[in-house]
Each structure stands twice: as structure tokens, then as C-alpha cells.
Amino acid sequence: MILAALDFQTFSDAIGLGAIYALMAVGIGLVFGVLRLVNFAYGQLIMAGAYTLAYTSSWPTWASIATCFAVVVALSLTMDLVVFRPLRGQSPAVMLVTTFAIAFLLQSVALIVDIRDSTLGQVTAALTFLNEPVKVFGGDVRKITLVSIAIAVGALVLLALLLAKTTIGLHTRAAAQDFRTARLLGVRANRVIAFAVVLSGLLAATVALMMTVTLPFVTPDFALRDTIVVLVGVVVGGIDRLWTATLGGFTIGFVSGVLNGLLPTDKTVYLPSAVFTLVIIVLLLRPAGLFNWGRHAAGERV
């Protein structure tokens, strides 16, 4: 009955947003799994990807996208080497606050390199056709929404296969379960962490590509707001396991989209209050995670 009150456009947009958030949640969840580190600077990886796309917009589309992936993965690996590695084993509060500082650093660097002149073009102009609507089940849906959903599903399936079928995937899952025991059994810590960091970088670049199609105007705080919302979603869903974290990311995107459609027009300014009130209620009822069935909360963290 509630769904009937929603028009198709709102519904599909909500799913599209949820799909993008799910990918970001995987990127954050993967790194958390092996490092126990909440990476607040994840949004700045996406921001760096978006800037790369903007600065290379005059290049052929494939070259621009390839550069975006290369830059983001390189930045992700650098972050691991320079920041995460020295912090390994530190208290979660210290790790989190350090990633705040890194996020601020990257944001202020973006502010300096962001010279608004002719070099900063429309992002991948070749892709803007994706904003056009198509008819699906008699309703208008933007092509990018369909593409986002398809990419998200594809990426998640690929990732699931990678984690389930390959040796390095097995090692990563073992490390996420219990890092010390996994190391004792011969899992190479640095390789597993590098694997997770590269994967999360690839996901960030993918998200950057999808987000710049709908938001072509890149700013230093690009994706900052989304990262915060996804971090909240990840914890609400259950950060201890990858799939609960992913589901949490999807849910908060989807629920924000649906609530936005449900609230009366003059009340939509109160959307954040509505979403975060729900967040508090869910956390109080299920502190270990909304989707974390049948397991007790892990001990005190942060």
C-alpha cells in the first residue's frame, strides 16, 4: 500500500542510489574486514577519480576511464602504504581520526589543484546520454539508473566469485574472520591487505564514474556526504561481515530515496532527520547490525 503511493521514478531512483551505496559499502567493508579500520577517506578516493575524469575529459572516453581507475587504485595503495600500515594494530579511535586527517588533506589538496578554467571540462561528455530516460514497465527511468544497477550487480557477483573461488579470496575471508590465526596458518598479511585495498580502489573508481554521470560538476567535497551516509549504513547493517555491510549500504540509500518520495513536499527538508531517527531506532533495537542474525555483537570496539 505504501509502495502504491510511490511513483515508479522515485522507486527506481531509490534502487539506483542503493546500488551505488552498496558498492561503496563493499569498498569500506573489505578494508574494515582485514584491517579493522573504518576508512573515512574513502570518499576522497571517489573524489580523486571524479577529478581525474574531469581533467581528462578531452581524451577518448576509454583512456579517460582507464586513467581514472589507475589514479584511484594508485592512491588507494599509497594510502595503505603511508597511513594504514604504520597504524596497524592501533586503537580504532586513532585509526578513524587519522583517516579524518587524510580526508581533510586530500580535500584541501583538491581545493588547491581545482583551477576552474577551460581544462576542467564536462566529465566524460560521451557518457551524458545516460541521463536520458527510457520507458520501463510504462514508467520513465533514466538509463544511468539501469546501468548503475547492472554494474552493481555485476561487480557484486564478480566479487563474490573472487572471494569464494580463488586462493587469495579464501585468504582474505580467513583474515577477515581472525587475522592472527590466519597468519599463523600461512596467510601473507601484506598480500591480503593489498588485495583488499586494490579491490576497494577499483570499486571507488567505478562509483566515481557512475556518480559523475549524474553530478558532472566536481567539487572538493564530492562524495563526502555520500561516504558519511554509507558509513552509517554499513554500521547499521553490521560491519563485521561483508554481506551485511553491503546490504546496510544498499538499505540506507534505498530508504533515503523512498522517504524522499513519501515525505510531503514542504517537509522534504527534514529528510536527514527522518533517516537518522530511523538509524537511531535500528541501532537501539539491533546494535550488532540489522542483518546480523544469530550472532552476538563482537566485543567493544572504538
Next chain:
Amino acid sequence: MTRRLDPLVQLGGPVLLVVAVGLLSTTVSAANEVYFLNALVSVAIVVAIYVFVGNSGVLSFGQIAFVAVGAFAAGVMTVPLESKKGVLTTLFPLLRDHSIGNVPSLLLAAGLGGLFAFVVGLPLMRLSGLAAGIATFAVLEITHNVLQQWTKIGPGATTLSLVPESTGPLQGTLGAIVVIAIAFGYQRSRLGRKLRATREDPQAASGVGIGVHLQRLWAFTLSGALAGFAGALLVHQLGSITTEQVYLELTFLTLAMLVIGGLTSLWGAVVGALAVSGLDSFLSQAEQGVHVLGFKLDLPSGAHLAVLAAIMALVLILRPSGITGGRELRLPRAWRRS
């Protein structure tokens, strides 16, 4: 013998530091005074956060919500009546037709901050770990959203201006000292020690009969009251304020100050706040060019935030337990031996 001096040193050190900053602010030009006042208000905010986060070990992103409530309550209530009816027309009549003085506004802010924290903490203090962090962050989001949109209780998304600028060197110094003294009194009290026991080992603490939920609630309420008070100091220093100034950036900056100083000590909170705001002031001066030890330091404009962030990250990577190591100030060993 010297052990008896410990509390004196632990309280005296931070207070002396704050007094020194307050005195220094009177010797510099009016344009530079603002940096010192900023530092004093930062000390008040960071120590308020420390009362909960440092003593309980539970990370909260919500204390700036109480700063915001204090700042807007004190700000809205002290705008002079004659201009208030012109600029803040949408307020509830009770708020629009009355104004209060400086000191009552500080007390009002503390009271409201404490009350709000108590009401919020009642359910939320059952949480711990990341869930507590996210739930308190949700409180910040909701507070910011409501303050920004509801024009019956404040200026909404526009700037609140014409607030009397009563936080000068005197009020800044005294305000910071009051917050430090209360924080010190609390952490040495029975309640404070109980809470610190729950920080070290929640299971063992509840095993000896300490109510973890209740102890956290007291600290959260006290921290909220101090944060509200600090918010009032802030608004009286700035003279005008928007909701964006008491939101994400301030949350991250103040938490970074606390962690950089040393999360688990009052001395760390004070040192962290002064060190980071001092560095921030120095770097923004360096954008105009300053002379250091005979060298001319000239940062490109816009670079000061990048350098500040890089130094903060560097300190945390090299010294994760903070500048003070999370310990209170003690006399050097040579003095203690007597």
C-alpha cells in the same frame, strides 16, 4: 609527600597554560587577538568532549550537537531586543520578545546542553563501540537539520548576527578554567573513577557492581552541559554564527585535537586543543608570509589547511597515543624524589 602535590599539578598545569594564553592575548594587536580567543574556546569545547569520550572510552560524534544548541540558545537570547524584532521575526513570541544578559545566557546554554544530552543519552548510552559512535553522529545530524530548518527557534539557514561579543580575554580565560576545573573535579570524584573503571574493563566493572549505563549517562550529561556552555562562549566570541560552523568540520577538528593531545587525560585535551589551534593560526599567518628563525616562510594561499591536515596525520602516525601519551601532567622525576 610529593604524591599529595599530584592533584595540584594536574589541575594547575592546564590552568596555568590557559591563563598564559589569556594573558598573551592582551599583548597582541586586536587583529591577532582572535587567534588566542579561538584557542581558549577550543580548549573549552575539547575538554567538554573529553569529559565523556576520554573518561568512558566510547567515541561520540555528537557532542558538537550540544555545542550547537548552547551556541544558538545563548545567541538567540542575547540579541538586543530593539533589533531582535526586526531580524528574527519568525521566532516563537516567547523567544522573540525577551532577551537576557551575558551570564544568564551562559548558564542557560549549559542547562539546555545538559538537559538535551540527558534525554538523548537515556536510550543511547546502552550502546557501545561503533554503534554508539554512529548513533551519536545521528544526533548531530538531526540537531543540525532541525536548527537549520526550523525558523521558530532560531535564524534557520541564515546567519545569526548581532550577538554581543562578550567573550574577550577575560571571559575566554575564565570560561576555559571553569570547564577544566569541573572536568578535573569530575574525574577525581567517585563517579569519575567508576566510569574510568568501565573504560578499562566493562565486564569487570559491572562485576563489582558499577552500573555502566548509568555512569556513562552521568558523564554524557555533564559533557553535554559543558559543551553547551562552550557553545555559548563560542557564539559570544564570534558575534555571528551559522549552523554550518557547529557541524561536521568542528566535530572532526575537535576530535582530532583530543586524540592528538592524548585521548585519556585532561592534560592531553588542553595541550591538544592549544597545539592544534596554535598551529592552525600560525599556518594561516604563514599564508601572508612570516619570519621564522631568520627564514621567510611563505605558504601559497589555500595551502594552510593541507599542511595542517598533513601534520595532524603525521603526529597520529608517529605518536598514536597523542602528544601527552594520554597521561596527566606530573612533576619531573628529579623533583619528585624529595
